[in-house]
Amino acid sequence: MPARLIDGKAIGAAIRTEVAAAVAEAVAAGRRPPGLAAVLVGEHPASHLYVRNKARACEEAGIRSFRHLLPARTSQAGLEGLLADLNRDEAVDAILVQLPLPEGLDSRRILGRLDPAKDVDGFHPENVGRLTIGRPTFVPCTPAGILELLDRSGVELRGAEAVVVGRSDLVGKPTALLLLHRHATVTLCHTRTKDLAAHTHRAQVLVAAAGRPRLVTGAMVREGAVVIDVGINRVDGVLIGDVDFASVAARAGQITPVPGGVGPMTIAMLLKNTLLAYTRRTGQPA
Numbered sequence: 001m002p003a004r005l006i007d008g009k010a011i012g013a014a015i016r017t018e019v020a021a022a023v024a025e026a027v028a029a030g031r032r033p034p035g036l037a038a039v040l041v042g043e044h045p046a047s048h049l050y051v052r053n054k055a056r057a058c059e060e061a062g063i064r065s066f067r068h069l070l071p072a073r074t075s076q077a078g079l080e081g082l083l084a085d086l087n088r089d090e091a092v093d094a095i096l097v098q099l100p101l102p103e104g105l106d107s108r109r110i111l112g113r114l115d116p117a118k119d120v121d122g123f124h125p126e127n128v129g130r131l132t133i134g135r136p137t138f139v140p141c142t143p144a145g146i147l148e149l150l151d152r153s154g155v156e157l158r159g160a161e162a163v164v165v166g167r168s169d170l171v172g173k174p175t176a177l178l179l180l181h182r183h184a185t186v187t188l189c190h191t192r193t194k195d196l197a198a199h200t201h202r203a204q205v206l207v208a209a210a211g212r213p214r215l216v217t218g219a220m221v222r223e224g225a226v227v228i229d230v231g232i233n234r235v236d237g238v239l240i241g242d243v244d245f246a247s248v249a250a251r252a253g254q255i256t257p258v259p260g261g262v263g264p265m266t267i268a269m270l271l272k273n274t275l276l277a278y279t280r281r282t283g284q285p286a
């Protein structure tokens with residue numbers, strides 16, 4: 001039987017509606033709306049598109065968005081100065097710095113300058129540390145979206161064999177930690193992993209986040225597995241995941257499509273984290 005589709009578009013839309021309802025309630029009670037500042041340095045076209053989409057999604061949910069578009073020649077000190085201002089700005093509950101930053105800017109240092117209470121991407125070292133010990137403040141948006149997809153699709157994680165392919169700080173590592181905290185038995189694979197298929201074949205929950213088009217094929221997947229495809233690869237102008245959809249869907253129990261799987265969840269979780277930051281900062285339930 002072909003796999004059931006996990007519809008990230010529908011689940012993401014449901015979360016955005018939940019956030020919008022909470023914001024509307026806060027505003028109806030006379031409170032200011034939540035605010036998110038997006039900082040983008042340079043001319044990277046995909047980054048401009050992402051920031052525009054995030055700003056639009058905020059506005060649709062009633063969240064104020066403040067866009068700071070800076071030229072590629074922006075200095076480290078200039079960017080750190082802007083972040084210091086945003087950290088102090090009472091109308092800004094959440095700050096995101098769109099990555100990657102242009103060469104010459106030290107991303108790690110920049111992320112370390114964010115007020116951890118406004119770091120809705122969860123990249124500040126304090127927030128990374130809190131996630132590691134299982135007491136997260138803000139969970140990075142893509143991994144949080146993956147967990148939300150699994151939860152809303154009724155996937156049992158406790159005791160499950162989970163395999164994550166990719167160990168980046170943005171996706172693979174935090175996803176593995178989240179699965180571990182939910183009592184899955186987790187294997188984290190990467191480029192030096194020997195015999196990738198031997199690991200993926202054990203997985204009841206398989207997350208592919210390698211950035212390699214169609215890396216995971218049907219023959220590598222356990223019958224009935226839940227397969228989450230994080231990959232976004234543009235091949236000949238078409239978006240392709242890290243999973244070979246046709247062959248994997250023939251064996252898996254549930255699967256996310258690309259596009260329409262993990263992608264829409266990332267923005268939805270950004271809105272959810274922004275609402276969380278607002279609630280914590282204002283000390284009011286939203």
Ligand code: NAD
Nearest residue numbers: 142166167168171190191209210211230231232262263266
């Ligand atoms: P990355 O390049 O930082 O990390 C890729 C990881 O995959 C590395 O740890 C590497 O060791 C591993 N890897 C690469 N090739 C491998 C192979 N052949 N076998 C085993 N492991 C291998 O990428 P990232 O930022 O983690 O993103 C991964 C993918 O997810 C990309 O396609 C990216 O575009 C996509 N992505 C999607 C969203 C979304 O919202 N859907 C968000 C972030 C990233």
